[in-house]
Amino acid sequence: KKNKAHYPNSREGFRQFCDDLGKIEKAQKQARIFFEDVLDLDIPCKADFYRYIQWHNMAFTTTWNLGIPTLVVHYESYTTSLNETKDALLEFLEQDEVADAPPFVTGKTYREYYTADEIDAVSKMAERLALRETWQHTKHYFGH
Numbered sequence: 001k002k003n004k005a006h007y008p009n010s011r012e013g014f015r016q017f018c019d020d021l022g023k024i025e026k027a028q029k030q031a032r033i034f035f036e037d038v039l040d041l042d043i044p045c046k047a048d049f050y051r052y053i054q055w056h057n058m059a060f061t062t063t064w065n066l067g068i069p070t071l072v073v074h075y076e077s078y079t080t081s082l083n084e085t086k087d088a089l090l091e092f093l094e095q096d097e098v099a100d101a102p103p104f105v106t107g108k109t110y111r112e113y114y115t116a117d118e119i120d121a122v123s124k125m126a127e128r129l130a131l132r133e134t135w136q137h138t139k140h141y142f143g144h
Contacts, residue, residue, distance in 0.1 A: 038128050041121040044114065053126055056134040072137055079106040119143065 007013035043049060063070045071092040077085040086101050111119065123142035127135060 038125050041125055043118055043121045043125065046125070049122055049125060050129070053129045053134065053138075056138060057129075057131045060131055060133045074137070075141075078104045 007017045039046075069092075071089065073085060073089060082101070082104055086097075090097055114122070119142070123139075126138065126142055130138065
């Protein structure tokens, strides 16, 4: 990012400063338009869905930036293959099983809390805000 001191005190420097400022303002306007489209969606508890998406975005970004190994476990894996999922998690964490796993209560989707239009709106919001990796791992929860 340039500050005013990096521009020559001349006609050309002034023009370059104004041109760069215009590019920044255009980018800010485009960002507002993008987010207004998402923020105008009619979704109950919209902030919670935003946090859900951002949590996943930040988790993927952090692990990429730090170069740390990851294991992605999907909710439904506990329902369809609890023991295999548990074993994979213990192996990934390099831990021994020291006790039986607690019972897992399946089927918590809460889709009946939302109308079809609201589910579509949540899906649109998630697709727009999610990083590619986040979307690939979560889109099936939104009916994709």
